[in-house]
Structures are given as C-alpha cells and as structure tokens.
Amino acid sequence: MTETQLLSKTALLQAVEKRVLWLATYMVHYANNLRPNVEGVKVGGHQTSSASVATVMTALYFDFLRAGDKVSIKPHASPVFHAIQFLLGNLDGRYLKTLREFHGLQSYPSRTKDPDQVDFSTGSVGIGSVAPNFAALVEDYLRSRPGSRPAEGRRFVSLVGDAELDEGSVWEAIAEPALQNLAHLTWIVDLNRQSLDRIIPGIRVRCWREMFAANGWTVIDVKYGRRLQSAFALPNGELLRTCIDELSNDAYQRLLRLPAASLRQWLPTKSRFPRDLTRLLARWDDAALQDLFWNLGGHDFAALGEALAQVNQTSGPAVVFAYTLKGWGLPTVGHARNHSALLSAEEIEALRLRSGVAAGAEWAGFDPDSEEGRFCAETGEQLQRAPQAAPVEINPVPPAVGCVHTGWRSTQQTFGNILTAILREAPDLGGRMVTMSPDVASSTNLGGWINKTGVWQKHAREELPSEPEGSALKWTESPHGQHIELGLSENNLFMALGQFGLARELFGEVLFPVGTLYDPFVRRGLDAFFYSCYSGGKFIVVGTPSGITLAGEGGAHQSLGSQSIGTEMPGLRSYEPCFGQELEWIFLDALEQVRLGRASTYFRLSTKAIDQGLFPAPATPAAELRLAVIRGGYRMVDRSGVAGYSPGRNTVTIFAVGVLVPEAIQAGERLLEEGILANVINVTGPGPLYQDFQACRGHGGAGHRVSHIETLVPPADRVAPVITLIDDHPHTLAWVGGALGARSYPLGVTAFGQSGSCRDLYREYGLDAASVVAIARRALGRNG
Numbered sequence: 001m002t003e004t005q006l007l008s009k010t011a012l013l014q015a016v017e018k019r020v021l022w023l024a025t026y027m028v029h030y031a032n033n034l035r036p037n038v039e040g041v042k043v044g045g046h047q048t049s050s051a052s053v054a055t056v057m058t059a060l061y062f063d064f065l066r067a068g069d070k071v072s073i074k075p076h077a078s079p080v081f082h083a084i085q086f087l088l089g090n091l092d093g094r095y096l097k098t099l100r101e102f103h104g105l106q107s108y109p110s111r112t113k114d115p116d117q118v119d120f121s122t123g124s125v126g127i128g129s130v131a132p133n134f135a136a137l138v139e140d141y142l143r144s145r146p147g148s149r150p151a152e153g154r155r156f157v158s159l160v161g162d163a164e165l166d167e168g169s170v171w172e173a174i175a176e177p178a179l180q181n182l183a184h185l186t187w188i189v190d191l192n193r194q195s196l197d198r199i200i201p202g203i204r205v206r207c208w209r210e211m212f213a214a215n216g217w218t219v220i221d222v223k224y225g226r227r228l229q230s231a232f233a234l235p236n237g238e239l240l241r242t243c244i245d246e247l248s249n250d251a252y253q254r255l256l257r258l259p260a261a262s263l264r265q266w267l268p269t270k271s272r273f274p275r276d277l278t279r280l281l282a283r284w285d286d287a288a289l290q291d292l293f294w295n296l297g298g299h300d301f302a303a304l305g306e307a308l309a310q311v312n313q314t315s316g317p318a319v320v321f322a323y324t325l326k327g328w329g330l331p332t333v334g335h336a337r338n339h340s341a342l343l344s345a346e347e348i349e350a351l352r353l354r355s356g357v358a359a360g361a362e363w364a365g366f367d368p369d370s371e372e373g374r375f376c377a378e379t380g381e382q383l384q385r386a387p388q389a390a391p392v393e394i395n396p397v398p399p400a401v402g403c404v405h406t407g408w409r410s411t412q413q414t415f416g417n418i419l420t421a422i423l424r425e426a427p428d429l430g431g432r433m434v435t436m437s438p439d440v441a442s443s444t445n446l447g448g449w450i451n452k453t454g455v456w457q458k459h460a461r462e463e464l465p466s467e468p469e470g471s472a473l474k475w476t477e478s479p480h481g482q483h484i485e486l487g488l489s490e491n492n493l494f495m496a497l498g499q500f501g502l503a504r505e506l507f508g509e510v511l512f513p514v515g516t517l518y519d520p521f522v523r524r525g526l527d528a529f530f531y532s533c534y535s536g537g538k539f540i541v542v543g544t545p546s547g548i549t550l551a552g553e554g555g556a557h558q559s560l561g562s563q564s565i566g567t568e569m570p571g572l573r574s575y576e577p578c579f580g581q582e583l584e585w586i587f588l589d590a591l592e593q594v595r596l597g598r599a600s601t602y603f604r605l606s607t608k609a610i611d612q613g614l615f616p617a618p619a620t621p622a623a624e625l626r627l628a629v630i631r632g633g634y635r636m637v638d639r640s641g642v643a644g645y646s647p648g649r650n651t652v653t654i655f656a657v658g659v660l661v662p663e664a665i666q667a668g669e670r671l672l673e674e675g676i677l678a679n680v681i682n683v684t685g686p687g688p689l690y691q692d693f694q695a696c697r698g699h700g701g702a703g704h705r706v707s708h709i710e711t712l713v714p715p716a717d718r719v720a721p722v723i724t725l726i727d728d729h730p731h732t733l734a735w736v737g738g739a740l741g742a743r744s745y746p747l748g749v750t751a752f753g754q755s756g757s758c759r760d761l762y763r764e765y766g767l768d769a770a771s772v773v774a775i776a777r778r779a780l781g782r783n784g
Contacts, residue, residue, distance in 0.1 A: 009063070012375045013301045016087065017058040019366065021329050022355040023083035023096065024050040026362055029348050031099045043100050044107070047343060048327035048335075049076035052192040052298075053159060056322050057084060059304040060157065060188070062379050064311075070506065072120035072132050072158040074190060075108040082116065087365050088380035091116040096363055111505075112536045119506070120158075121535045124527055126167025127495070129187075131535075132156035133173050133317075134492075134499035135506060136182045137484075140458050141434065142509050144479040147392075155184045162191045165208055169528070172489045174215050178496075181216060181458075185317040191298065192326035193249045205321055218318040222307045225300030227292055236280050243271040244293075256294070256325065256334035260286035263293060298324035391510045394432070397592040399626065401425040405580030408609040411658075412544045414580035415605055416445030418587055419514075423452055429591065433512040434500060436484040438493045444516035444544055446483065447473045454481035490517055490525030494541070498532025501539035504597060512540070512594050519543030519604055520550075520559040533571040538594045540587075544605035546576075547727030548753040548761045549659050558753035559604075563657070563728040566602040567687040574687030576604040576658040576726075577629070579615040582684050585626045602687070604728075608659045608758065631708045632689030636661070637668050637680035640717070645677055647720040652676065652776045653713055655736055657683045657726040660767055664725055667772035676776055679720075681712050686732055693739050709739055718742050721779035723772060745775050 028045030037043065057077065061084050065071065073081045082105050085091040095115055098104025106113050108123035120135070122128030136156040142148040164170060173179060191205060209219045224232070224241075232241040247255070247270055255266055264281055268274040281289060297303035304322065311318045327333035330351070332341045343351065352362065366373035401421040405414065423430040434456075435446055442450075450473065457477040486492050493515050499506070500513035522529065522543050532539070548558045566574025573590070577583045583603070590601035616625075616636060628634040633655070639645060652671070656664035661682050668678035683689060689709055696707035718740045724733035730748030737744020749765050762768035777783055 010301045012372060013058055013062055015366075015372045016062055016376065017055055017301075018355050019087065019357075019372075020058055020080060020083045021051055021054040022351060022357055023086065023363075024054065024079035025330065025343065025351060026348065027079045027083065027096055027099045027105075029343060030097060031101070032342055033345065035097065035101070044340065045079060045099060045342075046076035046340070047079075048330060048332050048341060049074075049161070050078075050080045051328045051330050051333075052324040052326045053077050053190050054080055054328065055299040055301065056159065056188060056190065056304065056324065057081070059301055059308065060159070061088065061383070062375070063301075063305060064308045065157070065383060066153070066155070067383050067385050068153075069155040069157060070119040070132060070135055071156075072122060072128050073109050073118075074129070074159050074161045074164070075122045075125065076161065077159065077190075078106065078108050081109055081118075082114075085116040087376045088383065089377065090380065093363055093365070110534075112534070121531065124531060125161065125164045126169040127527055127531045129158050129160045129164055130170060130173035130495060131499060131531075132158045133176075133179050133182065133185060134495045135502075136185045137179055137496065138499050138503055138511075139507060140182065141456060141484070141500075142503065142507055142511075144456070144458070148509060153184065155186060156182075158187045160187055160189050162189055162193065162205075165189065165204075169491050171211065172487075172491050173495065174212065174217070175487070176489065176492050177487050178484055178492075181316050183316060186311050187217075187317075187319040189319060189321045190324055191321050192324045193253060209321070212319045216316055218311075218314045218316065220307050220310050220318060220320045222297030222300075222303050222320060222322045224297050224303070224323070225295035226302045227295040227300075229303075231292055234280070234283070236276055239271060239273055239277045239280055243267065243277060246270070246272075253334045260290040263290055267293070294325065296323040296325060298322035299328055391504050391508050394510050394595050395428060397429060397588050397595055398426055399588060399623075400584060401588065403580065403584050405584070405612045405615070408611055409580055410607050410609050411577055411580070411583050411603075411605040412445050412607050413609075414583050415542060415544070415587070415603070416448050417580075418584055419446070419449040420452060423449070429512070431482075432510060433514060433591075434482050434484065435514045435516070436486055436493060436496055436500075437516045438486045438490055439488045440516065440518060441483065441485060442473050444518070444542065446516055450475070450483045453483060454478055455483050455485055456481035490521050491528045492525075493517055494525040494528035494532050497539040497541060498528070498535055498537035501532065501537030501594070501600065502535065504538075505536065510595065512591055514540045514542065516542045516544065518557065518559075519546035519562050520557050522559065522562045522565060526565065529565075530569065533569055533600060536571070538597055538600050540590050540594065540601050540603070542603045542605060544603070545607040546604045547606070547659070548749055548765060548767075549606050549608050549727050549758055551756055551758045551761050554755040555753035559728070560749055560753065561729050563604050563686055563726065564732045566604065567690055567732055569602070569687075572600045572602055572687065573685060573691070574602040574604065575685040577684045578610055578658050578661040578682060580612055581615055582629045582682075585629050586684065589630045604658065606659045610659065610662060614662060614665065628708075629684045630688070631692060632685035632687070633681050633683040633708070633712060635679065635712055636682040637665060637678065639668075639672070639677035639679055642672075642677055644675075647717045650676055650780065651679070651717065651720040652779055653679045653681065653717060653720050653722050653740075653742070654772065654776075655681045655683050655722065655724045655733055657686060657728075657733070660725045660727055660762075663762065663767065663769045664772060666769040667776070670769060670773050671776055674777075674782075676780060676782070678776060679713075679717065683726075683733070686726070690735060693735075707739075709736065713740055721745060721776075723747060723775055723779065725767065725772060727767060743779065745779055747771065747775065 031043045109118040111121045120131040268277045271277040454476040461477045497515045503509045503511040546559045593599045654664045671678045693707040722737045722742045722744045724746045730746035734746040
C-alpha cells in the first residue's frame, strides 16, 4: 500500500471511528435520558469503557478481521459492537434505540439474546474473554477428525479489558496445557489503566507480559502513537519517553486531566532531568503538547495497523497490549471514577457537533454514496459469512445399548460400562463423542473409554519404550484420540464443555461432549458452568463421587449443594439415578438431547455399590418405565393395594434420591411392621421433576396440565405426609410438599461432612432407615 493509499485508508478509519464513538455514546444517552422510563431507575451503560476501544474495534472490524473469524468483545463495549454492526449492515437501525430494553440490545453481548450475531457471550469478566481459546481448541480437534469441514485460516480474537486480567480464570486458561500453541488466537488488551472503582495501582503490565510470554504467547505492545514516536526520535526525545514510561498510573491519569498550560508545568517535575525536559517541551505550544501527551497507540491507526500486521506473522497465540484512554474523546476522559459516568445533555450536544452529525440525524449511518458509506458497505460484504453448511445428519440415539445390570454395582462403575457399550453397539455415535476431565479421568471411570479411543493430542508424541509392567490404563496420545485431558482446573473443564457443545453453531459440526469431575468441585467451576449454559452449549457433565456417601474422604471431598445447583441451572437437566438401568436410559436420552440441540445434562453419581436386584421388573411395558425414569421418577413401592390403606391416617410418601433409595425401601419395610404404609417414589432426576412441575403451572397457574409429580401421587394420596430423602441439602426437594399440598419433612445434609463409614454418617446426618422411620412416626403423630 502506497503512502497516499495509507493516508486515505487512515482518513476513512478515522471517519468511521468518529461515527462509532458518537453512536455508542448516544445509545447510552438515549436509553437513560430520552427513552420513556416509567420506573425512574438509571438504565446504565458504559460510555467511557466504550470510548476506550472505539479505535481498536474500528481497526479490528474494518482493517483486520476476515469472514469466518470469531470474536469475543469485552462486556462494557457492547454499544460499540452494536454501532459497528449497524454501520456494516448487520443490524437494523431501529435496534439502536433499544439498548438494555426488553427484547432489545442486551447490556452485554449475548449469543442467544442479541439480534445481531454475537460469537461469544460476555458479561462475567474473565469468563467470556477466554471462550475463544477453547473454541480454537474445538476447531483444532475437528480438524483432526475424518471428514470434518472447518474453515481454513479462521482467527479467534478476544478483546479484553485490562482489569479482567485480575481474574484467576484468565490465567487458568492461559496456563492450560491443552491450550498451548494454539494458532490463529489473538488477545487484544484494552490497557486503559482503570477498573470500575479506581485507577489500577502500579504498572502491572510488565508482570502480565512475562506471564503470557512464559506460556508461549507472542507479546506485542502498542503503547505510543506515531506523533509520540516521532517526538521520541528528536534530540533528547528519550527524556520525554523515559518520563512517561516511569509515570505511575495515578500520575499519568491525573496529568491527563490537567489544562494544557498546567501539563507543561507538571510534566518536568516527574522527570529525572526536569530542566532538559522543560527545554524539550518548548518545541510545542500548549495545545500541541497536550495532543502529543494523549497520543497513545491504542488510538492511533498506524500503530495499531503495524501491531495487527505483526499478529498475522505469528504462528502461535499472540497478545496485543493496546494503551488507551478510558473516556477517550469524552469530557470524562481519565477521571478516576468515570466508569458509570453519563454525559450531560450539553456535553452530548458538544460531542454531536465535534462528530459532524447533523441535528435530526443522530441515528444515521453514512450516505451510501459517500466514500465512507461505500467503505462500510464493502467491508460488510467482505466480512459476510458464507451460509454454514447444514450439519451432517446424525441418526437418533438408541434407547438402550444392551448393558447388563446385575449384582452389586455403583452408578460410577456403570457409567464407564455404558461408554464402552456405545462404542460397541453404536459406533457412529461413539465416533462423535469426546470426553474431557481435569486430571481425574481414571478416577471417574473413563479408563475403559480411553483404552479404546485414546487421548487426543494435536501432534503425535514421540515414541517411547513400553512400560516394563503392564497397566490397566493405556494412555495413547495421538491426533485421533477422543479424550481431552485438561489440567486440574474445573473452570477450564466447563469452558471446554461449553465450546465443544457449541460445535454445531460455531463450526457446523455435531459433537457429543462429556466431561467428568469430582462432584464436590462442581462449585469451583460454577461461573464457567453458568456461562456455558447461558451461551447455549449442549453437553453432559458427570459429577462423581458425591455426597457424604463418599464417606472416608471427609468433608472437603463430600459434595453439598451440587444437586441443588443442577436443579436450579436454566437449560440443564440434573439426575441422580440409583440403578444401572436408570443411568443407561437417562444417559442415552441425554445424548439425544445434545443431538437435538435441546438441553445439557448433569449427572450426580456415586461409588457406593447398590444391589441391582432391587430395581423393579416393570409390571407395565419397559418403555413406560423408561419414560418415567427420564421424566424424573417413578413409584417404586406402592402400598395402595394393602388392606386398610388410609392416606389420611396411616400412610406416608417417601421421595428418595440415588444411593438413599435402599434406605427408603428398608424404612418402608420397618414401617409396614408397625402398620404404617409407606409409598416410595424413586426420584431419578430432581431437576426434570421440578422443571416439569414449574412448566405445568405456567404463569399464574392458569390452564396447567398435570405434571409428572402429580401423576406419581394421585389426589387421594396427597393428604399423606411427604418425607424427602437426599444425600445433599434438603431444600433440593423441599418444594415437593408444597407442590402436592402436603405436610413435608425434608431430610438431607445441612452441615459439613466428616470422615467415617456410610453407616455412621447416614445415622449422624439423619439419612438412615431408622431416621426415616422416626420422622414417619412423628408425621403421623405416633411418637410413642
């Protein structure tokens, strides 16, 4: 590109940047001041955070990105993103007036709720920013699969606020072994030195640079613009550079807001050579000096262009530190507490005039016949993504794979058997499954699967001599493996599951991601778990082992509240089966839900062996029992045919979950000896049971259909007291009594666990058969 062409391109970018800044700022102003607001509550928005990246995002979309690239935008830059999409022709202009309005533009970019195409949801800082890393991993994985069709040369870009680098989730992802040497991955850090409440203390970027470099990233700085670089090249110009380089963040931000004459006075006081610097500064008048001091690289298209060109020459991941000003171009620039500041009507009017926007044309783009209009249209066409090919049609998942469930077996053990049975009985399905685990694959029963499918590595590892002693686990690494072993980070597991669960939407490929982790540590990855569900990923997660049933491990490894998390998470079905046949039916249905793109599924499994002979031979067709199991439960013990059955006098209903179903059965047998008739409901899925009940009630309870729980307990039985039993917090099932209109006695774990045997702990925490019997007596007024 010639110098003339470069100047012309820069002029176009500057014109677009000016309009982007105006539209983004005016969007927030309109939402807070001009749109009807019946409630009178501040709508909010982030004018200053948007301003800091107006230049970077203009350069990104109008001079760097190619069709098919995937981008994550920092949460507070949502108005800038939508302004750019409008100028590119990807967003109807009427939406610009709907920022933070119901069914309008979301507060933060959302894959599932925004009208324009968002690649990665953001909002929880440090989470959406790392999503492109895991999406890049998905594409690398797909590229190694036979018949896959990922696009060549696609880039994954994340625009990150500098305060986000305080989040540990960022460094967990950067250091993740499975994510090393990812090609076509770029981060751009908006280094504006400010967080929500303050100026970021110290100059932390040195440490950040070293951490990225230590993990194999190319580090690129865009600190100074061309004018400052030219000034540094003058005789004694290094004095100015050294002075600015050595300024603390607090000092730099404060000097930004000084009048021009005061800047000339104060800047030499921060130099080690004040007299020499004073003589150097005499080269510029006050206005030119202030303009020079503000000339950071993140607001200079030439400097940004050089950095992005360098990105294109790297073969691995790259990070660009773009120095910017929070509130650039606005009167709030650099103020320590400008994060939520809103411009006044007078300030907005002044910005309109500076932006060259005509009165009455506040929402306009460029004239289509203007040079700027043609530039936007041409760029929009270049970035237009080709229609994604329809995913390969996948056969429905079979309802069963012929596992034999006999003897004493745990659900964790059965889970491993189901995986290998799928490879044997449904190889096409098995070939699209990919498992992952945070360094606990063997202890969560993925060993058999890994032995048959191998561990995925982008490049085959060097050949080594075989182990002198045989091992039950064959850890064979190759580009053809189907298990991804992650480092010990639950956060990374859930991020990976979410992005693999979006393979259909992002890359047009169907995968069946299955992740395993220790159930107590679900809560460690909760933010990423929530994010992946919110983003629409479809996956299966298996938490095992669980509860105080993991007796000897003690409270630190005994999960509490995880089933409640699963029940409460939107877009997720949570199960805790007792028997192997239940798990087989539910797991295969979970795969079918992924195939159909409907829901994710969470399993809470156990290492406690259960007598499979307790599983009832269905009196009704097996298909009906299977459906009941998938819907969340079935009536396992029914005393309604016993002589003298009287729900208002001698009957209780016990809802039991998972490994505690045998305790409920045993309690029912003891109660029968006392003349108390206990119906036992085996709750296979607390989540689906609750979600179905809520869905049936509808808004206001009008015109609801009969829910599954209401079919399990007919109206005549609802006068009987309800006892719920779960190896988790009792509030998980505390809603059951209210749903049935019955007195409820929830049993569960409300204190931290401890080491011991199952028998000891069940008794201590009131989960054993004797505790259930005692509660049943009390419920019926038979305490004596």
